[in-house]
Amino acid sequence: MSRIIAITNQKGGVGKTTTAINLAASLASLERKVLLIDLDPQGNATMGSGLDKAELLYSTCDVMLDQVALTDTIISGLPCAYDLAPTNADLTAAEVELTTLTDRECRLRNAIQNIRDQYDYILIDTPPSLNMLTLNALVAAEAVIVPMQCEYFALEGLSALMTTIEGVRSTLNPSLKIDGLLRTMFDGRNNLANDVSAQLDEHFGRLVYRAYIPRNVRLAEAPSYGLPVMHYDKGSRGARAYLALAQEVLAQEFHR
Amino acid sequence: MSRIIAITNQKGGVGKTTTAINLAASLASLERKVLLIDLDPQGNATMGSGLDKAELLYSTCDVMLDQVALTDTIISGLPCAYDLAPTNADLTAAEVELTTLTDRECRLRNAIQNIRDQYDYILIDTPPSLNMLTLNALVAAEAVIVPMQCEYFALEGLSALMTTIEGVRSTLNPSLKIDGLLRTMFDGRNNLANDVSAQLDEHFGRLVYRAYIPRNVRLAEAPSYGLPVMHYDKGSRGARAYLALAQEVLAQEFHR
Ligand SMILES: Nc1ncnc2c1ncn2[C@@H]1O[C@H](COP(=O)(O)OP(=O)(O)OP(=O)(O)O)[C@@H](O)[C@H]1O
């Protein structure tokens, strides 16, 4: 039975896509069957997985507008070793159109039903917004991973995110829970990062993953080669950190 | 006659808000009368300017839905020395509602008309998306500043942004032009940043500002005190870099 996890934070640039790509690759390397769904019109998870978003036959846009089944969009056999449901900027149009439809928040959840048995993990990369696309991911998911840059604006935005998650849990998706908060681009030499990290521990306790992702330029270089960092530079601090995260996510399978 | 400048890039976390706040403060310190309009539901420009977004009487949401005039939302006399039209998460609701209205792209432009003579510069901070709010900013503005982190995903997203700007110029706002691309969080020691920077120079030439903003932790610390960096640490590299940008923006007044 697969676990469906949304990777969400409306604050921009906190490492959502980097986490989606590298957690997917790390779980795949630990013998899990993984699908990554790109639900951000920027298509960064698509490009970062080695696929050209300009050449797609179908994308998650077509799925959200009920034109094709999710399985028709899935690409497998990529070097990154996980399956991918890619997307591109067409998805922006779907977002506007979705607001007019009746079951608009449940489109992705319905689309995933038919294929969920084929995977151990389904990860969903979301855009930097609390919009209809992110809402679809929160309704479809059973758990949320919140990448969290340890800086002021990201910390300040957490309460809005928590309120939104609580709102979805109390209406459309009672089984939704937070799997964890992940410290990203973490630089322990800097007071601000340590201060914010201490505040996270104080407010969220065990919900904060022990694993954290250090700032590591290899993570920023890898997507330009269309590869997860473990296939670009396996020994790098970034690759090792995401592997540690994957092991922590697996260990929680039985607890959360 | 005031210049209206949108600070826009749909890529998340590239320094839009940091540029909006610190360029506004730098221009104000050079004796210009400046208004900063926060058009991002995250309300980061509001909090970073020292105002509590939870305590607003009116916000830009009310302006977009035609409930109050822009002048009714403007707060002056803040320590940051520029005027602010603040916002909060209510603006998310306005975004959805706007899509149903007739003159939806021109709301902000119409709202600015009555007050533009009171300012030399009107800066607009936008959300990480090419949505109706960003569209309103591009229709209202005469120029766009594009903060640009020198990394792969930000570079890859530029063509979608340029296409959108061109689309607005050929339909709703023929006078819209790019004032410049601003390298942000720049770390010259890292090959990726230098590679991307070289590509910017090659493709965009003089459109890339000579001034660039180095990665400087003071810029990330200042917003937690509700201050632009020049009022938090005047001698920091971040404060000096934004002052240099302000001088370059002023020098372009007569050229672009
Ligand atoms: N730990 C890290 N160390 C160094 N660079 C990183 C790290 N994590 C992410 N990056 C880089 O930082 C930038 C932002 O990360 P990313 O695009 O994954 O964030 P995001 O939250 O998905 O952004 P958006 O809000 O636009 O979707 C990217 O250029 C990425 O390559």
Ligand SMILES: Nc1ncnc2c1ncn2[C@@H]1O[C@H](COP(=O)(O)OP(=O)(O)OP(=O)(O)O)[C@@H](O)[C@H]1O
């Ligand atoms: N030059 C810099 N040096 C160090 N930190 C910076 C710099 N510029 C911005 N930051 C920090 O990086 C983070 C992202 O910047 P900022 O929030 O301004 O980007 P943004 O493009 O407005 O993000 P969003 O897409 O969420 O609106 C913030 O925590 C900010 O404090």
Ligand SMILES: [Mg+2]
């Ligand atoms: Mg992303």
Ligand SMILES: [Mg+2]
């Ligand atoms: Mg911002």
